[in-house]
Amino acid sequence: MNELRDWLRDGDPVASEPPLSEMDRRRMRQAIVTVGETQQSPFADWVRGSWGVATVVIGLTIAVGTTRWFTPGPDVRQAHVDAPSVAVPEHVTRRQVQLIAPGGTRVIWIFNADFKP
DSSP states (O other), rough: OHHHHHHHHHHHHGSSOOOOOOOHHHHHHHHHHHHHSSOOOOOHHHHHHHHHHHHHHHHHHHHHHHHHHHOOOOOOSSSOOOOOOOOTTOOOSOOOEEOOOOOOOEHHHHOOOTOOO
């Protein structure tokens, strides 16, 4: 690390120059102050304002797009499903549990009191 610093110091052309005179420093300061005090053109204000408006529009577009992206779609289910009919004796009460997953998977458990394995 010290080698690199030494190489940069040895190769610096400004290190061997004498310091600026007081008159040169005043002239540079005056040029900086003059540039800072000049009034900007109305075009610069218009450009800055249009950048601000463009930023707000892009932000709102992203916000609306992400809310539409993460909003779930309408729940689409089939209106009529032909299922095989099973004859159930009248004296037996049938209990069942249904589970419907968001992806459309449906699981139905039917509990049979007369079941014997």
